[in-house]
Amino acid sequence: MAYLSKMYCRTYQSIVRLGVRFINWTPPEIISGVGSIKKLPGMMVDKGMKHPLIVTDKGLMGLHLLDSLFEGLKARGIAYTVYDGVQPNPTIDNIEQARKLYAGEHCDSFIAFGGGSPMDCAKAAAARITRPGKSVPQMKGLLKVRKKLPPFIAVPTTAGTGSETTIVAVVSNPETHEKYAVSDPVLRPKYAVLDPELTFALPPHITSTTGMDALTHAVEAYIGRSNTKETEEYALKAVKLIFDSIYTTYSDGNNAGARENMLLASHYAGIAFTRANVGYVHAIAHSLGGMYGVPHGLANAVILAPVLEYYGASAYKRLARLAECAELGGGSDRDKALAFIKAVKELNSRMGIPAVIDIIKKSDIPVIAKRVIKEGNPFYPVPKIMSLSECETILENLSV
DSSP states (O other), X not given: OHHXXXXXXXXXXXXXXXXXXXXXXXXXXXXXXXXXXXXXXXXXXXXXXXXXXXXXXXXXXXXXXXXXXXXXXXXXXXXXXXXXBOOSSOBXXXXXXXXXXXXXXXXXEEEXXXXXXXXXXXXXXXXXXXXXXXXXXXXXXXXXXOSOOSOEEEEESSSSOOGGGOSEEEEEETTTTEEEEEEXXXXXXXXXXXXXXXXXXXXXXXXXXXXXXXXXXXXXXXXXXOOOHHHHHHHHHHHHHHHHHHHHHHHOTTOHHHHHHHHXXXXXXXXXXXXXXXXHHHHHHHHHHHHHOOOHHHHHHHHHHHXXXXXXXXXXXXXXXXXXXXXXXXXXXXXXXXXXXXXXXXXXXXXXXXXXXXXXXXXXXXXXXXXXXXXXXXXXXOSSOOOHXXXXXXXXXXXX
């Protein structure tokens, strides 16, 4: 039965690989560099956008990170409406509140300003505007939107999620403690602003976990079985930039060069995994986020090394190439792969990221494992297909 299950997964993944060749994978138009947020209002005038809904959270409002954007919009005569009620794991209620505000204020475009949560909320709200007859749960899964969104601009304030270039919106259901994805190429933002100044205020622990989130995206994309030459190149660029810059941003948050490198790395990793997909690290992280509210970047950072160890020899060759990219030493492919996994653990340790997630309850593990396998199989093109019992073992080790 296990053999047939694995065959089904691989057959499904092969069909998906063929199908995605016909999707438009054009990345967003980018405005980048220090102070680039000030260029956004002029671009919006050029594109005919007159009244955006700005989707963000109260924390960013309190830090006054949006002030320069507000000033620029006013100077250009652009009206705007702000929805700042996004929670760390955006809920259906958040999405519906944003949708109602957009419609009630007669907005014509979206600006998602923040980390992955505001972007996920804005994407899902835009999908609801486009498909008013479909609820958020009805759009769960792949290709359930299929209609062009209103003009959409993403402004990341963390260097991790890569949401400014992905086709996914992750939604939380607090009633069932689940997180799930709405995935459709139409959700990919058309424009993105990569301004390192917007990340200066990030505290070290957010800098570290979001940076490891970006590394997870690049690694899972690269070691998976749905790569293209382009996704491989972007993943390698991201890994190199992250190993060169993540600790610098953690220890010196105002280093503009390192901050810009991490934004670029996050963006490159986003391009890579949007096409090549992710793996079980994300499946486990999503379930822990839904069950316990564990921040996504933190979960990915902790889970990455144990899942890479689980893959074993099936991932050695690919991990060896990543080790070479990160300049981690020589030896056999196995030696290089193990050096890469060790380097991940050492990065976590140097930045104060724990090795376990001690809030996992033993009694919850069977439910979490079922959700992980349901999300991962057959969709994720991982190096090695994970069984339910193998997933339970990983979760048990993570909880110790």
